[in-house]
Amino acid sequence: MINDFQKLLKENTEILEKELEKYIDVDKSYGLSDVMSYSLLNGGKRLRPFIVIEASKLFSKEFDINRALPFACALEMIQTYSLIHDDLPCMDNDDYRRGKLTNHKVFGEDKALLAGDSLLTYAFEVLASNTFVSDYNVRLATVALAKYAGFSGMAGGQMIDLNSAGNINSYEELKQMHALKTSALIKCAVVLGYLSAVEKPKQEIIDDLEKYAENIGIAFQIKDDILDKTSTSEELGKPVGSDEKNGKTTSLTFMSIENAENEVKALTDEAIKIIEKYYKNESQTHSLVELAKYMVSRKK
Numbered sequence: 001m002i003n004d005f006q007k008l009l010k011e012n013t014e015i016l017e018k019e020l021e022k023y024i025d026v027d028k029s030y031g032l033s034d035v036m037s038y039s040l041l042n043g044g045k046r047l048r049p050f051i052v053i054e055a056s057k058l059f060s061k062e063f064d065i066n067r068a069l070p071f072a073c074a075l076e077m078i079q080t081y082s083l084i085h086d087d088l089p090c091m092d093n094d095d096y097r098r099g100k101l102t103n104h105k106v107f108g109e110d111k112a113l114l115a116g117d118s119l120l121t122y123a124f125e126v127l128a129s130n131t132f133v134s135d136y137n138v139r140l141a142t143v144a145l146a147k148y149a150g151f152s153g154m155a156g157g158q159m160i161d162l163n164s165a166g167n168i169n170s171y172e173e174l175k176q177m178h179a180l181k182t183s184a185l186i187k188c189a190v191v192l193g194y195l196s197a198v199e200k201p202k203q204e205i206i207d208d209l210e211k212y213a214e215n216i217g218i219a220f221q222i223k224d225d226i227l228d229k230t231s232t233s234e235e236l237g238k239p240v241g242s243d244e245k246n247g248k249t250t251s252l253t254f255m256s257i258e259n260a261e262n263e264v265k266a267l268t269d270e271a272i273k274i275i276e277k278y279y280k281n282e283s284q285t286h287s288l289v290e291l292a293k294y295m296v297s298r299k300k
Contacts, residue, residue, distance in 0.1 A: 005290035012053050013046045019069050020076065023126055035115040036122075039103045040080045047291070048189040049076045054287040055193025055209070058278055063197075070130035071141055071192040074123040078149050079185060081119035084112050086158075120149075130196075137195045144195070148188035157181025164249050171254040175218055183217025190288075208274055215271035216292050219264045223295060225250040226260055268292045 024037050049072035056068035087094040087102040088109060094102055104112035127145055130138055147153055157180030160168075168174050190209040195201055229252055251260050275288045 004285045005287060005294060008054075008285055008287055009046075009050055009294075012050050015065065016046055016049045016053075016069070016072055016076065017041065019073050023073055023077075023122075029118075032111075032115060032118050035103065035107045035111050036080075036119055038106060039084050039097070039115065040077065040119065042098050042100060044098055046076065047295075048079055048185055049073065051186065051189035051213075051288065051291065052193040052196070054291070055190045056197045057193075058288065059194050059197035059205075064132065067130070067132040067196040068193060070126055070132075071196050072189075074127035074145065075185065075189055075192060077119040077123035077126065078145065078154075078188075081116040081123070082149075082154060082158075082185075084116040084119070088112065091158075091162075133196055134199065137199075137201070140201065141192050141195045144188055144191050148184040148191075153180055153184030153188070157184065161248075168249040168253075171251065174249060174251060174254065178218045178221040179214050182221040183214040186217040186220070187213040189213070205278075208278075212271045212274040212288070212292075215267040215274075216295055219267040219271070219292075220295050222251045222260050222264050222267075223298065225252050226257055226264075227299070229257065264296055268296050 020040055024033055024040055026033050029036075052072035052075060053065060053068045056065075056071075057063045060067075083097060084103045086092050087097055088104055095105055096102060102112075103115060107115070123145065124142065127142055128138060130141075133141070149155065151159070157177050160177040161181055164177065168177065187210045190213045191206055194205065194209060228250070251263070255263070271292045272289050275292070276286065279286045279289070
């Protein structure tokens with residue numbers, strides 16, 4: 001199944017990147033589209049838009065990727081803006097991202113800041129342009145994107161992170177930060193995919209999807225903590241050891257690498273149990289199950 005998953009991930013990424021190229025090829029951007037494109041089209045795992053597409057596929061009676069693509073592209077723009085801003089000297093102060101110089105190292109901090117702002121706002125334009133989905137579901141999707149990306153989601157988690165030096169005293173407190181900073185956009189991905197597929201969304205299904213996403217998001221972050229300690233800059237495409245250098249509290253502050261690996265497995269197993277019940281056809285690729293497994297086994 002893992003080979004099927006890798007093939008599917010590659011196929012979805014190719015479709016998504018062609019769509020992103022169309023969106024970013026804009027007139028009258030006053031030079032900003034070049035700065036935005038540098039980061040938006042700089043590869044990456046594209047896991048969040050993959051989740052949008054595969055969740056849409058899971059819950060669709062007749063899957064139409066056009067229903068999911070505007071949501072997927074909007075979310076990737078949010079993800080990219082957050083990375084541009086994260087890399088700035090006032091945040092994580094990183095010089096490399098995905099093996100290339102970070103945006104502000106190429107264009108300067110001022111233009112990088114504007115590129116991030118532009119991607120953030122453009123994401124909502126792209127999201128709202130989805131004419132393949134009902135106006136009601138587009139409205140729900142808009143609320144979801146704003147909530148998960150904003151102060152009650154990713155940005156709130158980043159604020160906790162900024163204030164975390166010496167203030168996070170337990171693994172449970174750290175999990176809460178990761179549930180916001182990392183899991184929020186994964187929650188957004190699976191919910192946007194669901195909203196692109198159904199006419200009448202059910203809250204109990206959304207609750208399940210959010211729990212699945214929270215678990216794999218926290219597992220993803222713990223895996224990042226492990227890789228930051230055990231991998232190399234060449235493998236990751238960015239500096240290793242930056243957490244320790246910046247005095248950040250990570251899962252390895254509270255547990256050994258072995259225990260962290262066990263926690264990743266426990267979170268992943270629970271996520272798989274939640275999502276697997278929605279797959280009715282055994283012959284199809286259980287892509288969101290395989291995604292959870294992939295996030296455990298990844299090397300970068």
